[in-house]
Amino acid sequence: MAQTLYLSLLLIALCSISECVQRQYHFINKNKTWTEAQRYCREKYTDLATVDNMNDMIQMNKSVKVNDGYAWIGLQRTSVYKWHWSSGDSVLFLNWASGQPAGGDNCTVMRNGKWFVEPCSDAWTFICYNMSRGLVFVNQTMNWRDAQSYCRQNHIDLVSVRNQNENQQLEKFINDRNSSGSAVWIGLFRDTWQWSDQSNSSFRYWDTIEPNNAGGHENCAVIYLYNLKQWNDILCDRQYAFVCHEDKLIVIQQNLSWSEALRYCRQNHVDLVSVQSVEMQRRVMNVVKLASTEAVWLGLHNFCSMNMWLWLSGDMVCYQNWAPGNGSTPENCKLENRKGAVQSGGDQTWISLPESHRLNFICTNY
Template structure:
């Protein structure tokens, strides 16, 4: 007795696909500015490329081939993104997370000046600084909507200060309004040193919103110049990254989902005696054997096999029953 087996074969995409990330990368050689490249990638694919591992770096280097210049990827520096160490949204009223009391010319956005300190001179105006400078610290204790500031007269780096405040108080101080800023001014009535508060920025962002912290900078990059806030992979230097002016026109790399092709294969088999062809264990064993045969023919390991069920929920159907149904 003959039956008809429907086998579904879905093959993963092309060779230039990261095996772990389920993304296909597209190297576009037409030169565009960063914003033009982003628009193109979002229209034609998904977005500008996110590079989140050395495996993806190697894949892009292989794609570049003989191309030995640089191409845009999706990383950019959003220098207006300042946020508080204390992240609980219920602590802040409308507009309070955006309160800033910068001194004239601040923030300077120079190399690694990602952290904010409160000056000792009584002006109440904030400045940005490198995180490794040892300064005094302003912690605070939060009870409901109110906060009590605590000045720690011991010198720490910003990261040390954050750990200290979280261990001994609530967090590094957030300053939500002018009244709270004035409270800090009054803490310095006896003089002293500059002190860290909780405002900082981690401003490098991926175009698609990914939160990967993977970085692959060239030596002495980024240089944090005001106009150089977009990133390209330099294929004359192993695909390492450099920060450039966003208006420069360069080739670029997009990514999109791995395309899946599907093929239906009909297989006619003879029913063995005493075997339920629709038994799950038998069906699973048949798939294993089919996969082995396909692999022996050189088919990619990314191929997936599955059974297509008939309307009655069964995989197998007697050939004479199928012919009668088709004639109705």
């Protein structure tokens, strides 16, 4: 009994400290146009820098060796508007009111459970998400970007809604706290910006009045290297230093058993990938779309004697993204030798499969 308790406490401690660097940034102090910088990064590393969250911002800032001027990042304006969640969650569910989205407005409010677009400059109360507290109603009126900044500084981000059940829960939460029935900001917005590596990242860190597309041709993004490192849109043919990123996940389009995939990764890279956080799951979701099989092997395996799943890195499965009906250890665990895979389509949750299945797989260079 004491031994079991000790093991449980140890595993909790391991969950609390488990962390990994997910993307490496390289500051290149050579002046090039955006297109020239993109070509350089793709030849030497992975691509011009993509940023998923404030942790990435901190890591990218650490790579920068000067404190003045501009540096290109991998964000470029396109002609296609696309909806994003501020938190970076995939847009899997929409709940527009009849006739919405209407007009050219780019930010979203919820009113009576339905979604409406509004000018981002309007002031409304808003809902943040907090990891420990869940939903947080902020009874202050702000424009959308100020509300986003408030949530990121004090909680996690503006709230995301991933399905009908979450929408109903959010509607009830708002009704219990907002008797006036007025609209509240949620984290859904749209813009025409796309990352060079085709990442789905919706993280933006624009300076106060940016992007303003001055002159109608400011189609590339730079980071201002002084002070807060916020972003600006600027003409793509200007010449600046730039930041590349080196992504450490590689989809191997060969159909191998789990054991064969493990051997391949360890011989040619470092290991099969471990997914220990929401951020790493997003990285996996960005690369798994390159796969040619319906599921892709992860470095996730049953530790039968302990009746639990573990990552090959030795870490316990703290962050969970199992599909319904998966994740429990089967009674005939040792006979089946089941391993973990991520679905390459749909909501890209994890499933358990016999290790003899032949699938694509993701190697890591971390």
